[in-house]
Structure formats: C-alpha cells, structure tokens
Amino acid sequence: MTFPRSATIAEFRSRAFIAIEDVRLQTALEGATGNFRAAHDRALGALPHSDELRDHLKEIRSSTLAQLADHLETFESNAQAAGAQVHWARDSQEANDIIVAVAKEHGVKMVTKTKSMATEEIHLNQALQQADIQPVETDLGEWIIQLAEEPPYHIIAPAIHKTRGQVAELFTQVSGREQSSSDIPRLTAEARRMLREKFLASGLGITGANIGVAESGSIVLVTNEGNAEMVTSLPPVHVVVMGIEKIAPTWDDAAAWLALLARSATGQPLSIYTTAITGPARPGESDGPQELHIVLVDNQRSTYLGTTYEEVLQCIRCGSCLNICPVYREAGGHAYGSPYSGPIGAVISPLLFGLERYEALPHASSLCGACLDVCPVRIDLPRMLLQLRADEVEIGMGPRALKLGESAAAYVLGRRRLMGLTTAAMRLFQRPLVREGQLHPPARLNPLGRRQPPALAKKSFHDIWQEGIED
Numbered sequence: 001m002t003f004p005r006s007a008t009i010a011e012f013r014s015r016a017f018i019a020i021e022d023v024r025l026q027t028a029l030e031g032a033t034g035n036f037r038a039a040h041d042r043a044l045g046a047l048p049h050s051d052e053l054r055d056h057l058k059e060i061r062s063s064t065l066a067q068l069a070d071h072l073e074t075f076e077s078n079a080q081a082a083g084a085q086v087h088w089a090r091d092s093q094e095a096n097d098i099i100v101a102v103a104k105e106h107g108v109k110m111v112t113k114t115k116s117m118a119t120e121e122i123h124l125n126q127a128l129q130q131a132d133i134q135p136v137e138t139d140l141g142e143w144i145i146q147l148a149e150e151p152p153y154h155i156i157a158p159a160i161h162k163t164r165g166q167v168a169e170l171f172t173q174v175s176g177r178e179q180s181s182s183d184i185p186r187l188t189a190e191a192r193r194m195l196r197e198k199f200l201a202s203g204l205g206i207t208g209a210n211i212g213v214a215e216s217g218s219i220v221l222v223t224n225e226g227n228a229e230m231v232t233s234l235p236p237v238h239v240v241v242m243g244i245e246k247i248a249p250t251w252d253d254a255a256a257w258l259a260l261l262a263r264s265a266t267g268q269p270l271s272i273y274t275t276a277i278t279g280p281a282r283p284g285e286s287d288g289p290q291e292l293h294i295v296l297v298d299n300q301r302s303t304y305l306g307t308t309y310e311e312v313l314q315c316i317r318c319g320s321c322l323n324i325c326p327v328y329r330e331a332g333g334h335a336y337g338s339p340y341s342g343p344i345g346a347v348i349s350p351l352l353f354g355l356e357r358y359e360a361l362p363h364a365s366s367l368c369g370a371c372l373d374v375c376p377v378r379i380d381l382p383r384m385l386l387q388l389r390a391d392e393v394e395i396g397m398g399p400r401a402l403k404l405g406e407s408a409a410a411y412v413l414g415r416r417r418l419m420g421l422t423t424a425a426m427r428l429f430q431r432p433l434v435r436e437g438q439l440h441p442p443a444r445l446n447p448l449g450r451r452q453p454p455a456l457a458k459k460s461f462h463d464i465w466q467e468g469i470e471d
C-alpha cells in the first residue's frame, strides 16, 4: 500500500471507504478514541477552574504569536548563552540539510529519534536515508509504524490502528524470533531489547520539542516511555526540531501549557516524563550530549501571522480534536494523506503544504463544532474550515459537478416562476423515494445509506405565506 502525501477528493474518498468497510479497524478506532475521550473528560472534570485555565492558555498563545519574532529572538539568545547552537530553517529542505550536515560532520551512520510531528512534517527520515544515515524511531508506536512503513495514524498515538497480531508479526520479522501476540509483556520486552542496542550505538539523537521556553532558552519534552531521556542523554549530539510557534515566553506560561497538554491528550495530570533541557552537558556532567543543536522550522508558519489563519498556530498538538471528530473516527488517519490528521490536520495541511494538494480536507468535516468545544486552546477550526472552502471557491477550485450544480441553483433561485416549476417537478420525482417524510436516495448516490434528508414539503413557505395573505 502506498501513501501519497496529498488528499484530492478521490483519494480521500477511496481511503475513507477502505477504512469504513474495515470492521476490525472501526472497532479499534472507536475503542481507542473513546478511551481517550473518557480519560480527557475525567481529567478536565477533576481540574478546578479548567475553563478559566483554558482561557488563560488561549490568551498566552495569542499574545505570544502577536510578538513571536521578539520571543524567538529571546529564545535564541538564551539557548546560545546556555551553549546550544540555534539554526533557522525556512522550509523542510533547509531543515533537513542542516540536520544531515550536523550528522555528517560527526560521521554519524545511525540516529535515534523520539516521536516528533515536526520531523514527520519535514520528512526527515527520508532525507536521512537518502544521505545513507539510518533513522531509528524509539517511541514504541512510532517504531511500529516505521517497521510497517506507514505514516502516523494519530497525532499522539501513531499506531492506534495496529492489532497485537500485526505488531507480533512485525517484531518476528525484525528480531528473527517468533513472537506471540498473546504475550504483551514479552512483546514490549523484545522491543526494549532491540531498541536498547540502537540507543547504545546511536551517534546522534533527534527529538521534537513540545515547548521552547524563551526566558531560559530551554526545550520541554513530554513522553510516556522514557525513550526521550535515552535519546537526549546517550548520543554525543542532540538535535531538536521545533516549529517556530511552539514558544512559551516564560516558565509560568509553560506551566499553564503543561497543565492542559497531558490532560487533553491522554487524561494524565502530567505525562510520565516531562523533561526540560537547557544547553548541552556542562563540564563534569556525566550524562547529556556534548553538542545541542536546535533547528527552528518555519515552513510557511510565518506567512499566517496576522491573517485569519493565525489562530491555528496556537495548537499544542494534544490530539483531542481527532478523538471527538466523527469524520476522523470513521475515515481514519490515513485518509488525510498528511502527518496531521483529524480537524487540526484538515486545516493545517492545506495551509502548510498547499490547498491544491489537500483540496478534500476542508470538506472532511460535518462542521458540528465538537473540535472547537474540546480544544484546550479553543481554536475555532470550523471557522477556518469554512474560510478554506471559501478560498477554494475564490481560486476556482472544487469539483466540476459541484460548480455546475451551484450555477444551476443560482439561476433557478433567481427566477420565481422557474423556481415554482422546478420544485413542482421535484415533488413529483421524489415520490418513489419518500418514506416517513424522508428521502431515501438510491444506493449509488448514497453508498453508506446514512443520508436521509427530509423530503420536499407539500407546500413551500412562499405558497403558505401567499395563502395566509389571501385569507
């Protein structure tokens, strides 16, 4: 199976249909997203003043973006003062070139990585492989999908769609030893054994950054497996890849961010490991890298500052909007053709990678508003989905049939007599399809059998109004 990095209408539809017809996948998705939702609700419910905290975080994210350049410069100078080397990357190519150059300078042949959406976004693994450098993912879910040669299925749970059996099969192939799907502790022990060898042999560790704290030039990493501690302390060189929007001006701001991040993502008050790193190892310290490089990636982000889309840069990548979204829960992560899936992916993928390439995603939403309700930063994703749809119309995109239909509707709606004749004809044609006041279109037009719009009323509002006047 190939995974194109795009989502045309046809691609999204066909990938979504494959997911919808896969009963095992649907059960796994509903179970996992349902568990995340329940844990999220319990955690937020138990947090005093959670609504006020969400408002506070929104204010922090919004005011930070309003002066992002200043905060980034503060972050850069404090990180350099702590001994880090800071690099600026305009796009994926520049970011990958910087990282490959650092690896080559140190003669590195193999790197270990933590889960990082920023590195997925820039396709770092492919760039490393092209430079004959082997990337090894060390987050268990990320490693599983690396072995399966698939993109992540979910922002925080990349292998959410894999069964125990599939994982055992992958581990059998890699280890050369038969693995049993019924023995989960043995499977995880096998993963630990295989990955530990990689940690020890790695010449360079690569992580993302959940937060960059400007006032100290530190980065904060949030994980549950402890792999980030190995990746950042065993190899002699550590490279951080961070989107430029992930800045908190102060530690107080970072604390508000952390108070909501794990609760929104997994329902934990804090993830098991929350690690702050400021500069490389100091003289006399036995752990930690001798060199720390921080790559600040723009990749189109700065073009949205001050625009109607700036709000999307407030995202803290908690994944809550995926878990609540009825479209994501049915269509699955791979339908989006992007490292970012679900409602946040439907907005950010067209913005970062091109509306033409991701034309289907603004429409992959029922606009129910659940993503806005659940988002810890109250990002108005439905508003931006509508804006993207408007942008598509503005630049003449969209399905030809839809455009023809809209033109025909505009023509009819503008002519009273023609409108009356058309609705009379439609009332006639709909008769065989009406049951209990609802239309049941043929299966070809309604393949999932889920759309039963109301039938046309016997009399239009206009007719009733006219009759009322005449009475």
Ligand code: SF4
Binding pocket: 314, 315, 316, 317, 318, 319, 320, 321, 322, 344, 371, 374, 375, 376, 377, 378, 379
């Ligand atoms: S948009 Fe909101 S809910 Fe979705 S990942 Fe970002 S912060 Fe979380």
